Amino acid sequence: MQVAMSGGTDLRPRLPLSRERVLQAAVTIADVAGPDAVTMRRLAEELGAEATSLYYHVDNKDDVLNGIADVVVMEISQAAGQVGGAATGAGWKVAVRRRIFAARQVLLRHPWAPGVFESRSGVSAAVLRYYDAMIGLMRDGGLSADLAHHALHALGSRALGFSREVFGPGDPAARDAGQDPADFAGQFPHLAGMLHEVVHDDPDTNLCWCDNQAEFEFGLDLILDGLDRLREQPRSSDPQPG
Amino acid sequence: MQVAMSGGTDLRPRLPLSRERVLQAAVTIADVAGPDAVTMRRLAEELGAEATSLYYHVDNKDDVLNGIADVVVMEISQAAGQVGGAATGAGWKVAVRRRIFAARQVLLRHPWAPGVFESRSGVSAAVLRYYDAMIGLMRDGGLSADLAHHALHALGSRALGFSREVFGPGDPAARDAGQDPADFAGQFPHLAGMLHEVVHDDPDTNLCWCDNQAEFEFGLDLILDGLDRLREQPRSSDPQPG
DNA sequence: ACCTGAACACCGTTCAAGT
DNA sequence: ACCTGAACACCGTTCAAGT
Numbered sequence: 080m081q082v083a084m085s086g087g088t089d090l091r092p093r094l095p096l097s098r099e100r101v102l103q104a105a106v107t108i109a110d111v112a113g114p115d116a117v118t119m120r121r122l123a124e125e126l127g128a129e130a131t132s133l134y135y136h137v138d139n140k141d142d143v144l145n146g147i148a149d150v151v152v153m154e155i156s157q158a159a160g161q162v163g164g165a166a167t168g169a170g171w172k173v174a175v176r177r178r179i180f181a182a183r184q185v186l187l188r189h190p191w192a193p194g195v196f197e198s199r200s201g202v203s204a205a206v207l208r209y210y211d212a213m214i215g216l217m218r219d220g221g222l223s224a225d226l227a228h229h230a231l232h233a234l235g236s237r238a239l240g241f242s243r244e245v246f247g248p249g250d251p252a253a254r255d256a257g258q259d260p261a262d263f264a265g266q267f268p269h270l271a272g273m274l275h276e277v278v279h280d281d282p283d284t285n286l287c288w289c290d291n292q293a294e295f296e297f298g299l300d301l302i303l304d305g306l307d308r309l310r311e312q313p314r315s316s317d318p319q320p321g
Numbered sequence: 322m323q324v325a326m327s328g329g330t331d332l333r334p335r336l337p338l339s340r341e342r343v344l345q346a347a348v349t350i351a352d353v354a355g356p357d358a359v360t361m362r363r364l365a366e367e368l369g370a371e372a373t374s375l376y377y378h379v380d381n382k383d384d385v386l387n388g389i390a391d392v393v394v395m396e397i398s399q400a401a402g403q404v405g406g407a408a409t410g411a412g413w414k415v416a417v418r419r420r421i422f423a424a425r426q427v428l429l430r431h432p433w434a435p436g437v438f439e440s441r442s443g444v445s446a447a448v449l450r451y452y453d454a455m456i457g458l459m460r461d462g463g464l465s466a467d468l469a470h471h472a473l474h475a476l477g478s479r480a481l482g483f484s485r486e487v488f489g490p491g492d493p494a495a496r497d498a499g500q501d502p503a504d505f506a507g508q509f510p511h512l513a514g515m516l517h518e519v520v521h522d523d524p525d526t527n528l529c530w531c532d533n534q535a536e537f538e539f540g541l542d543l544i545l546d547g548l549d550r551l552r553e554q555p556r557s558s559d560p561q562p563g
Numbered sequence: 564a565c566c567t568g569a570a571c572a573c574c575g576t577t578c579a580a581g582t
Numbered sequence: 583a584c585c586t587g588a589a590c591a592c593c594g595t596t597c598a599a600g601t
Binding site: 194197198202204206207208210211212214215218224225227228229231232233234235236238242243244245266267268269270272273274275276277294297298301302304305306 | 436439440444446448449450452453454456457460465466467469470471473474475476477478480484485486487508509510511512514515517518519536537539540543544546547548
């Protein structure tokens, strides 16, 4: 029950550090200031300690990033585990869909997480657990082991609730400054034509003129429907080379 | 026709720097030493100059990364432009497929490029040009503007020839060291069961036991086939909110 | 066992100064 | 116009030393 009694500026009792506290602080920093703000020094400051003290509780910065990725994955697993249980037959699709949307919901709170996921190499036990449950749903729904395996690859990051968008975020049409916007239709005729027909002033639209949630659903359903079709009429699910 | 005449260690004529030379050097460094090796100091060393000199030709490091991303995108556009021209009707699918595989071929030479793409925000003219051509193929094939738009989102990074894999690269099943491999089947029963049925000792297999090229094709065809079906029998291609 | 301070090698970037 | 040198603020990480 030790309390810092130094009559200085630090009023907080200074809980002892721990791996969990370090990771939690890192998640908070990423949430409020973005992933680049997660530095060992900033982390230490947030915890009222010195940067070098962190190395007693974590291996290095890479360990911190792996750690916060896992924190989010476990949040995702927990949220996904709370949606309705498995269903048999065609119900596998809605069960998987629900889990994926639950995952997506978690990522809204941690928009930096996809970038950190993609910067990691290898796979943690937390991710394996998440995929294990998803495979279970698919197998219960009647997908073969082969098809479930292909399914995970086809879904890719969508299984975890996100997909990298082709446009942005960022300036919609021009990173190159010296570009004449009036010339847009001349330089990109098909793109301009498409946008002209597609644009709808939706409030949920982002900088790329698109409703990300709707596009995520479209792509996800395209894949899930395709998998369901293969479930019903399996063909050579192992593509021949050549 | 100036040549450095200093009788020092530097024998090379020292071409003057230029944005193009800087970007080319950056691509080379990334190719041989990975993207993290692309630092302003290393870049300068490679060019026989000082780090601070680079700032006369590029804005900052972000500009360098945007630049090398565009170099690769332009390589991709050129390779994709050399495959067979457009086809009408159902031929759109094979035309798009060929372009995407051409893109993928380029990325084999620059395996760091996907990571850099994903770290960029906004979209360059080079990317817009690439997508413009792809939209043209789709519209010629009979896809509506709306469907072509959804298609780009659904393809996501696959349009540029890559997809982020769920597993690795890296240690296949365990980033967490303290894990008993004998317990694998106990902790991840569905995963273990799936792998048991799926594993085939293919030489083209990577660390995740999977043939990345075959999985890429599977996922790509799933999406393209789904889109082609929507082309033939369009339904409400604009998903209703709620 | 847990934390600190000093120190090291390495970043990106600026700016006045050189040619 | 083009390049350099010194300098600054900031990294991740080590290690001997403190309690």
